[in-house]
Amino acid sequence: MVQEGEAGAGDGLIAPRRLPNPYxxxxxxxxxxxxxxxxxxxxxxxxxxxxxxQKALSKHKEKQIMNQVKEHKETPELERAIAERARRLEQAEQSTEEVETGTNPTLQEVRARLRHAAPSPAAGAH
Structure with a gap:
């Protein structure tokens, strides 16, 4: 490259110049x-x-929020207890229906009296 000062006007050379950058x-x-x-x-x-x-803390907070949302969507404790009790009652009704159909009702009454009248095995050991 030729420097501007070195290139004389008589040489007829064009001096190099930086192109403008529009950006x-x-x-x-x-x-x-x-x-x-x-x-x-x-x-x-x-x-x-x-x-x-900071990244770990924000990730931990997001995880806690997701867990809280997940727990909130689950059924509350009272509803779960009610559902469990209803299920147990249904099972008890089914088992009593099976017992009533399988044996004589008077036999059941006699067995119930014997259970209540019989001394417990722990009481007889003393």
Whole structure:
């Protein structure tokens, strides 16, 4: 490359010149650059770069929130207890129906009296 000072006007050579970059001169780019410089001066982090600790903390908080939402969607304790009791009552009704159809009702009454009248095995050991 020939320097501008060395190239004489008599040589007829054109001095090299840098081509203009329209992007660097655009007002949108200048505004963005000005805003980034301002944010850097005041210490605002525009890229949302978090430290590893901040990332882990936010992930832990999200997991806790998801667990709370999941627990909230599940049935409450009272509803579960009511459903369990209803299921046990249905099973008891079915078992009593099976017993009534399988044996004589007077036999059941006699067995019930014997159970209540019979001494418990722990009481007889003393």
């Amino acid at each position: 660097l001169e655009s007002p949108q780019r200048m505004d963005l650059h000005r805003e980034l410089l301002f944010n850097q001066r005041i210490g605002k982090n525009v890229l949302n770069q978090k430290s590893e600790l």
